[in-house]
Structure formats: structure tokens, C-alpha cells
Amino acid sequence: MKLSKERLQETRWSEFPAEWEGVLSFSGREHGNMSLSYGETDNSLKNRENYLRGLGIDYVDLVCVKQIHGNSVACVDIKDKGRGALSAQGAMPGIDGLIAAERNLPLAIFTADCLSVFLYDPRNRVIGLIHAGWRSTKGKISANVIKVMREKYRSKPADLHVRFGPAIRQCCYEVGREFVDFFPGSVVERGGKFYFDLTGVNKRQFLDSGVKETNIYDSLVCTSCRNDEFFSYRREGRSCGRMMSIAMLI
Numbered sequence: 001m002k003l004s005k006e007r008l009q010e011t012r013w014s015e016f017p018a019e020w021e022g023v024l025s026f027s028g029r030e031h032g033n034m035s036l037s038y039g040e041t042d043n044s045l046k047n048r049e050n051y052l053r054g055l056g057i058d059y060v061d062l063v064c065v066k067q068i069h070g071n072s073v074a075c076v077d078i079k080d081k082g083r084g085a086l087s088a089q090g091a092m093p094g095i096d097g098l099i100a101a102e103r104n105l106p107l108a109i110f111t112a113d114c115l116s117v118f119l120y121d122p123r124n125r126v127i128g129l130i131h132a133g134w135r136s137t138k139g140k141i142s143a144n145v146i147k148v149m150r151e152k153y154r155s156k157p158a159d160l161h162v163r164f165g166p167a168i169r170q171c172c173y174e175v176g177r178e179f180v181d182f183f184p185g186s187v188v189e190r191g192g193k194f195y196f197d198l199t200g201v202n203k204r205q206f207l208d209s210g211v212k213e214t215n216i217y218d219s220l221v222c223t224s225c226r227n228d229e230f231f232s233y234r235r236e237g238r239s240c241g242r243m244m245s246i247a248m249l250i
């Protein structure tokens with residue numbers, strides 16, 4: 001387990017159980033835009049190279065997906081190494097989550113407000129990484145990734161460790177009234193406006209899938225509150241850059 005930035009130490013992530021034998025990390029604004037599709041992309045490959053070098057990862061090895069805000073997750077192996085690492089066209093299409101059981105296969109998800117979730121099965125040594133915005137959350141991607149890990153790798157939910165990366169939180173995530181129907185109990189009204197608890201709904205899906213609450217760790221980072229340190233789509237609009245979440249077994 002590597003923590004590249006001191007700022008992570010202030011989160012509950014510092015309570016990592018020792019059995020997490022892998023790299024899991026997320027970049028911040030200071031590392032630059034990591035997307036080859038959104039924001040100012042001229043330096044993105046260089047930004048990836050610099051950031052990943054600090055984690056002991058070669059940027060050409062990344063496995064990337066063309067995220068579509070769906071609920072599909074893919075199991076990848078060594079044959080997928082480098083997919084989307086050098087061009088957006090090479091990324092795996094139509095996927096919002098990755099699962100891998102091989103070492104040294106770095107999985108990547110790109111976000112700016114959406115939630116990245118890291119999963120680890122220490123018994124079977126399997127990792128997962130998903131991209132959960134509200135649409136994927138409505139499609140139950142967190143329940144789905146557990147289902148696929150159970151079916152494909154015989155993972156037991158009670159064994160799994162789950163981590164929430166940076167995301168826009170209920171303090172800032174203003175949504176339309178229709179979210180009250182989409183996500184009953186997870187939208188609060190303040191001053192005639194509605195605010196959505198994206199992380200809370202995903203946590204509920206994990207708990208309902210059998211993950212233990214004591215095995216769920218939250219970075220507690222709100223990308224909108226801390227827009228100086230993180231990209232926020234809601235604050236900056238369509239042209240904003242993307243952070244990169246990385247998970248890899250070692």
C-alpha cells in the first residue's frame with residue numbers, strides 16, 4: 001500500500017488495514033489533468049507519467065475504460081494491460097468498473113465529482129475499481145461489482161474492504177426534485193433546494209450486498225468544498241480536468 005500524498009493521512013484512509021497489499025491512490029489538482037478526453041489534454045500523458053512514477057507504475061501499463069455512467073464492470077487480465085493508456089480510443093468501451101486478480105496490472109478510473117470506489121478481497125487477492133456518478137449509482141453499480149466478484153472470483157462480501165475516494169458530497173451536490181424519487185431517503189431539502197448523498201447510497205448498496213460497515217473506509221473528501229485541491233465538474237463546468245484513481249495488486 002502506498003500513500004503518495006500527506007493529505008490522505010487526514011482521512012480515514014490512514015486506517016488502512018495492513019492486508020491491503022496493493023497500490024491505491026487518487027491524484028489531485030496539483031498533479032494536473034489526467035484525462036485524454038476532457039479538459040486541457042495537451043499535458044495529460046506527461047501528468048500521468050509523473051504521477052504514476054511516484055507510485056512505481058509505468059503509465060503505458062494503465063488499463064482504462066470509456067466511462068459511460070452505466071453499471072457494467074469488466075474483469076481484466078494481462079492481455080488488457082495498456083488499453084487506453086496512450087489514447088482514449090484504445091480504452092475499453094462501455095464500462096464503468098474494472099476487476100482484476102493479477103499483480104502489477106494498474107486499473108484507472110477518471111473523475112471530477114463522481115465517486116471512485118476501491119474494492120479489495122484479501123482472501124482471493126482480487127481488486128475492483130468503479131466509477132459511480134448518480135446514473136451508475138441509480139443502476140446499482142456498487143451492488144453489481146460485488147455480484148461479479150462473487151460469481152467470477154468467489155469473493156465473500158464479508159471479506160471485502162471498500163474505500164471511497166474523493167467525490168462531491170451532500171454539502172454541495174444540488175440536484176433536481178426528481179432525485180427524491182430516484183433515491184428515497186438520500187436527498188435532503190435545504191432552503192428549497194435538494195442535495196443528494198451519492199456516497200451514502202453507494203454505501204447502502206455495499207451494506208445490502210453483505211459488506212461489513214467496519215470494512216468501509218471513506219476519504220471524506222468533497223471535491224466541491226475543496227475545489228482548490230480537486231477538480232469539480234459542478235464548480236468548473238464541462239471543460240474541467242479529471243483526477244485519476246488507481247488500484248493495483250502488488
Ligand SMILES: [Zn+2]
Nearest residue numbers: 171172222225
Ligand atoms: Zn462540499
